[in-house]
Amino acid sequence: MKIKYAPPAAAALRAALFASFGAVFFAAGAGANEVTVASWGGSYQEAQSKALFKPVEKALGITIHEETYKGIGQVRTKVAANAVSWDIISTGSGGGARGCVEKILEPLDFDIIDVTSFVPDTYLPCCVGSDVFATVMAWNTETYGDKGPQSWADFWDVKKFPGTRSIRGKMHGMLEPALMADGVPPGRVYEVLDSRRGIQRALDKIRELKPHVAVWWGSGAQHAQLMKDGEVDMTTGWNGRFDVAIKDGAKTAYTYNQGLQDYDCFGIPKGAPNKDLAMRVISAMSRAKFQVNLPKYITYGPTNSDVYKTGKISPAVARKLPSHPDNARKLLPVSQEWYAKWEKIASEMYQDMITE
Secondary structure (H helix, E strand, O other): OOOOOOOHHHHHHHHHHHHHHOOOOOOOOOOOOEEEEEEOOHHHHHHHHHHHHHHHHHHHOOEEEEEEOOOHHHHHHHHHOOOOOOOEEEEEHHHHHHHHHHOOEOOOOOOOOOOOOEOOOOEEOOEEEEEEEEEEEEEEHHHHOOOOOOOHHHHHOOOOOOOOEEEEOOOOOOHHHHHHHOOOOHHHHHHHHOOHHHHHHHHHHHHHHHHHEEEEEOOHHHHHHHHHHOOOOEEEEEHHHHHHHHHOOOOEEEEEEEEEEEEEEEEOEOOOOOHHHHHHHHHHHOOHHHHOOHHHOOOOEOOEHHHHHOOOOOHHHHOOOOOOHHHHOOOEEOOHHHHHHHHHHHHHHHHHHHHO
């Protein structure tokens, strides 16, 4: 098994996760010619379909059915009920980390899936990175022009930037901005979050903003539509969704400053009906020849760094991607270790804060 170097903390987590699964080997699927993929819907899944699902379907001579779902919690429920119907899911790195820990995702065979050219820290034992994205702050240009918020402190400043907000209805990607808004340097965010007290500090900061939150968004399609419709003055969300909305005429701008660098990944739910073929499909979707297609449809960066050697991504497009050096240096990489350890507890605390 070939694994790229990763920083000690990330490498330690990955080693522990691999050890928890043990050595598992898969044979190439024989006979099966259909798989079902569940993803997030909206412009993101449309981009995945055009860039990955349809081309891989054609290349392998199989049928890929597409469905939408709401996240790793649904996988947890289906696995517990022994009612898994999806062969592949697209999830965030935090969901992937939890899926590994809880063993509700199958271990992947890295003799079949080649990650030797992957960006460090963009794969796990049970979830292999499909794209790099950023959680950013976006604003309505009809409200603020080009002088929108440039930091999370600005986003929280309702006197300097009066207007309605929208933030995510799930904890993921919200505690980190809250702490930065509260004055915590990006490099210390996960250190502070590594306790109930630190999580509570972030929740208290979000609680300050609650009177100005018009919508707790639940999907990328929703937060993009909010900006297209001008329903809120600013929101958190994913850079690629905003770029699609801007292309469709939304009066919206965003900044990478203090954003969160993260990745989505493909995993196989435990008990998937077509596990072997799903492994081959993920292997294909991890190759540079297919990943190079994604930036054509949504501004998310590749996890396979060989994509940049193809010469098929123009400099203009590359400069818009969150993995471009000019953008990456402004971003805080999401800690998989923190989500593996605290996701369940922090999510419960977050929901209690919203509903109180």
